[in-house]
Amino acid sequence: MSTTSPTQSLRAWLLTEEPASRRQARLAAWYKAWLTLRGNTLAMLGLGVLAVLILAAIFAPLLATHDPFAQDLGRRLLAPGADGHLLGTDSLGRDIYSRLLYGARISLYIVALVVMVAPVVGLIMGTVAGYAGGVLDVVLMRITDIFLAFPRLILALAFVAALGAGIENAVLAIALTAWPPYARIARAETLTIRNSEYIQAIKLQGAGPLRIVTRHVWPMCISSLVIRVTLDMAGIILTAAGLGFLGLGAQPPSPEWGAMISEGRQYILDSWWVATIPGLAIFAISLAFNLLGDGLRDMLDPKEDHS
Amino acid sequence: MVDATQGQGRLRPSLPPFLKKTLKTLLTVAVTLLGLLFVTFMIGRVMPIDPVLAVIGERATQEQYNQTYRDLGLDQPLLAQFGIYVWDVVRGDFGQSIRTGQQVTTDIARVFPATLELATLGTFLGVTLGVPLGVVAAVRRGTWIDQVARLVGLVGYSMPIFWLGLVGLLIFYGILGWVSGPGRLGIFHQGIVEPITGMLLLDSALRGEWAVFRNAFSHIILPASLLGYYSLAYISRMTRSFMLEQLGSEYVITARVKGLSEWQVVWGHAFRNIRVQLLTVIALAYANLLEGSVLTEIIFAWPGLGQYITTSLLANDMNAVLGGTIVIGTIFVGINILSDLLYRIFDPRSK
Numbered sequence: 001m002s003t004t005s006p007t008q009s010l011r012a013w014l015l016t017e018e019p020a021s022r023r024q025a026r027l028a029a030w031y032k033a034w035l036t037l038r039g040n041t042l043a044m045l046g047l048g049v050l051a052v053l054i055l056a057a058i059f060a061p062l063l064a065t066h067d068p069f070a071q072d073l074g075r076r077l078l079a080p081g082a083d084g085h086l087l088g089t090d091s092l093g094r095d096i097y098s099r100l101l102y103g104a105r106i107s108l109y110i111v112a113l114v115v116m117v118a119p120v121v122g123l124i125m126g127t128v129a130g131y132a133g134g135v136l137d138v139v140l141m142r143i144t145d146i147f148l149a150f151p152r153l154i155l156a157l158a159f160v161a162a163l164g165a166g167i168e169n170a171v172l173a174i175a176l177t178a179w180p181p182y183a184r185i186a187r188a189e190t191l192t193i194r195n196s197e198y199i200q201a202i203k204l205q206g207a208g209p210l211r212i213v214t215r216h217v218w219p220m221c222i223s224s225l226v227i228r229v230t231l232d233m234a235g236i237i238l239t240a241a242g243l244g245f246l247g248l249g250a251q252p253p254s255p256e257w258g259a260m261i262s263e264g265r266q267y268i269l270d271s272w273w274v275a276t277i278p279g280l281a282i283f284a285i286s287l288a289f290n291l292l293g294d295g296l297r298d299m300l301d302p303k304e305d306h307s
Numbered sequence: 308m309v310d311a312t313q314g315q316g317r318l319r320p321s322l323p324p325f326l327k328k329t330l331k332t333l334l335t336v337a338v339t340l341l342g343l344l345f346v347t348f349m350i351g352r353v354m355p356i357d358p359v360l361a362v363i364g365e366r367a368t369q370e371q372y373n374q375t376y377r378d379l380g381l382d383q384p385l386l387a388q389f390g391i392y393v394w395d396v397v398r399g400d401f402g403q404s405i406r407t408g409q410q411v412t413t414d415i416a417r418v419f420p421a422t423l424e425l426a427t428l429g430t431f432l433g434v435t436l437g438v439p440l441g442v443v444a445a446v447r448r449g450t451w452i453d454q455v456a457r458l459v460g461l462v463g464y465s466m467p468i469f470w471l472g473l474v475g476l477l478i479f480y481g482i483l484g485w486v487s488g489p490g491r492l493g494i495f496h497q498g499i500v501e502p503i504t505g506m507l508l509l510d511s512a513l514r515g516e517w518a519v520f521r522n523a524f525s526h527i528i529l530p531a532s533l534l535g536y537y538s539l540a541y542i543s544r545m546t547r548s549f550m551l552e553q554l555g556s557e558y559v560i561t562a563r564v565k566g567l568s569e570w571q572v573v574w575g576h577a578f579r580n581i582r583v584q585l586l587t588v589i590a591l592a593y594a595n596l597l598e599g600s601v602l603t604e605i606i607f608a609w610p611g612l613g614q615y616i617t618t619s620l621l622a623n624d625m626n627a628v629l630g631g632t633i634v635i636g637t638i639f640v641g642i643n644i645l646s647d648l649l650y651r652i653f654d655p656r657s658k
Binding site: 142143145146147149150151152153154155157158159160161162234238241242245246247248258261265268269272275276279282283286287289290291294 | 335338339342343346347350351461462464465466467468469470471473474476477481594595597598599601602605606616617620621623625628629631632635636639640643
């Protein structure tokens with residue numbers, strides 16, 4: 001009888017070959033996935049950057065050295081490091097470092113909103129089309145194709161033009177252009193499992209279509225959707241920043257990163273940091289999402305060899 | 308009776324499969340384009356701007372208002388309005404631009420060559436660099452070249468293009484002075500070349516104005532390189548994965564066993580088989596650049612379609628915005644269909 005420490009026994013419990021309960025099996029699957037992901041240095045790097053982003057957003061009021069909105073025209077366009085301004089000041093004398101921190105909140109807000117809308121819409125459209133089949137399938141997929149055929153940024157521009165500039169409208173516009181790929185994926189997944197035996201079994205037990213789709217089809221679609229969402233995240237951030245840059249997303253004085261680049265644009269030749277630093281932040285975040293997305297794809301999608 | 312109907316069925320002249328497929332494709336295109344128009348139509352309708360006031364201004368009398376209201380067809384049912392709209396667009400009439408006072412079609416014809424020139428040069432750069440990079444990355448899989456190619460792709464996917472444009476301007480124009488600044492042409496070179504195609508590089512070369520050509524080139528090279536980098540990121544990644552698929556197949560092993568040189572195996576056999584796939588990828592990259600040039604054009608003050616749409620948007624000039632959207636959307640759909648057709652024609656496996 002060897003004595004095992006609690007962590008070791010937890011590990012053993014998670015890695016057991018014969019899980020005793022559904023909960024244990026599920027947790028074990030998550031744990032094994034985590035172990036695989038941990039071996040992927042680049043994906044972990046991405047995860048780390050995102051963790052920093054989230055922490056920065058949560059603790060922005062504590063970490064900020066200045067009020068992100070306080071203007072001080074006497075101290076405008078200070079170089080990084082000057083006078084206690086870590087990353088310098090912009091054309092209105094606002095501290096760029098503090099604005100960057102608060103801007104992280106806006107970026108996360110945009111990403112969260114899009115993620116709550118686009119994949120859900122896509123999932124519903126795709127599974128309904130795939131499960132119902134027939135005319136409904138044709139109609140829904142044709143709508144999806146129409147949206148796919150539209151260039152994304154231009155469509156988002158047109159939507160924002162109709163709805164008016166602002167963060168919520170930018171989010172709505174991005175979500176409206178982002179859902180079609182999810183619908184495609186969800187439909188493909190639904191078609192492969194629609195006629196499988198376990199669905200037949202559930203049908204024989206008397207489950208209706210609603211129950212089958214929500215309880216048995218959706219869970220099977222989740223993992224491919226998660227990969228796609230993570231890989232899409234960079235595109236979402238870039239589109240949002242692009243809209244902000246064009247003056248169609250977040251409005252001044254909001255410290256949205258794209259809008260910050262736009263404000264710094266006219267000073268680029270003399271005060272490079274004003275536009276450059278928020279751009280670096282956008283780049284870091286979307287790179288992090290791409291790295292994590294690649295890692296997740298390798299982990300959750302062993303069918304294809306992506307290395 | 309039964310035999311007779313069956314015989315009839317056999318004898319009935321049915322369309323050849325190729326024609327049938329083409330008809331089906333055409334129908335799909337028509338429905339997609341109609342959907343596109345419906346979306347732009349609805350966007351135009353939910354606008355918070357009163358289209359009548361946009362035309363006649365705030366001070367018009369009620370009678371003038373009613374007259375214009377009827378002239379614009381706003382008293383008709385929505386479906387009829389949509390019909391009129393589609394008919395106008397099909398005839399190439401996108402209405403009048405409030406900002407420039409000209410027909411949107413005229414405006415677009417004026418600005419489009421600039422975008423086309425930029426996107427074409429960008430795609431050219433992306434293909435000439437991206438394809439070899441992708442092939443080499445696949446052949447030398449797992450080596451440092453492969454890692455570099457992966458990094459190039461990842462960075463390309465993650466970089467905000469407008470920011471890269473600013474930094475590029477700062478470095479190559481502001482600090483190094485290697486290229487000219489924003490715009491298409493320096494002030495001393497303007498108005499010399501009579502436009503033929505509207506594409507400055509082509510026109511100045513055709514007219515033999517080499518000083519203008521050099522100046523135009525020094526203006527276009529930076530934005531075109533940036534766009535080229537984006538298509539490079541996409542093209543090299545796709546080339547690599549296509550090549551990996553081929554290099555792992557049996558005929559490549561056979562070719563190697565036969566003793567063919569590595570060059571012959573890679574370029575003579577494997578690469579030959581991905582040409583069609585590659586063509587579709589390049590077509591898609593090209594379509595993406597036409598759209599992706601929106602932000603680049605703003606940064607470089609490039610007087611193209613992207614800048615036209617954005618400026619019109621900020622001026623609430625909906626006819627211009629929707630006209631531009633329809634043009635880009637149609638090109639997008641067109642290129643997609645074209646690459647699909649090319650695939651079907653040149654790849655015997657798809658038959």
